[in-house]
Amino acid sequence: MTTAPGCPSPDTRTAPATHVTPQGAAWLASASARPQRTLALWQARPASPAALPCGTAFDVVNVPLVLGRRVLDLLWTEGPGSGPVAVHRGRLLLFAAPGTAQRLPALLAWEEWGGCGAAPAPLCHGLGDAVTVPPLAAAPGTSRWLVAPDARAPWLPGPEALLWAFVRAARTPRPGPDPRTDPLTDLRVSIFPSADPDANVYDVSRRR
Secondary structure (H helix, E strand, O other): OOOOOOOOOHHHOOOOEOOOOHHHHHHHHOOOOOHHHHHHHHHHOOOOOEEEEOOOOOEEEEEEHHHHHHHHHHHHHOOOOOOOEEEEOOEEEEEEOOOHHHHHHHHHHHOOHHHOOOOOOOEEEOOOOEEEEOOOOOOOOOEEEEEEOOOOOOOOOOHHHHHHHHHHHHHOOOOOOOOOOOOOOOOOOOOOOOOOOOOOOOOOOOOO
16 A cells, blocks of 8 residues: 555544534634634634634645545545545635645646646645635535544645645546546545535545
């Protein structure tokens, strides 16, 4: 089994949470300038999304949904797993270690990311940026958690782990045009094995 460079063994991973726990909410709120006020407001309106600054508690790597889900599959099947992951308006938000937004673009450029087919460059949000995160409570809509925050200090992938997953996702040949076997053709194959495309669960049955 292959492990992303510099990352813990996949055998040490636990199944990702399917909803935001109180500890996870406290971690998210810690990103704001006034954590207690942010947490109180969010807990009073758990069905509302929130805008949080990046660069202190976390950075965010923002990618198109198809590429992002391929990267997420690789992180869980062959790498160290992932930190919290959200879907927002057709984009996948991978929460990463602070500093990732500054270093990952340079690493991708060094790997000649432009030569990795038609894969678009990720958007990296770090210090000085803000992102909209899904509600604490699961709700229908275009914003939801795939891997929800569940700890006050969750493990977050760094730039090296994400570099490995991005390059592998872009350079690995697709399985074929059959939507029953191609995770990039039918997104439900790897992420939503059930008939419910809005299920707030990431399938970890493929985790090795």
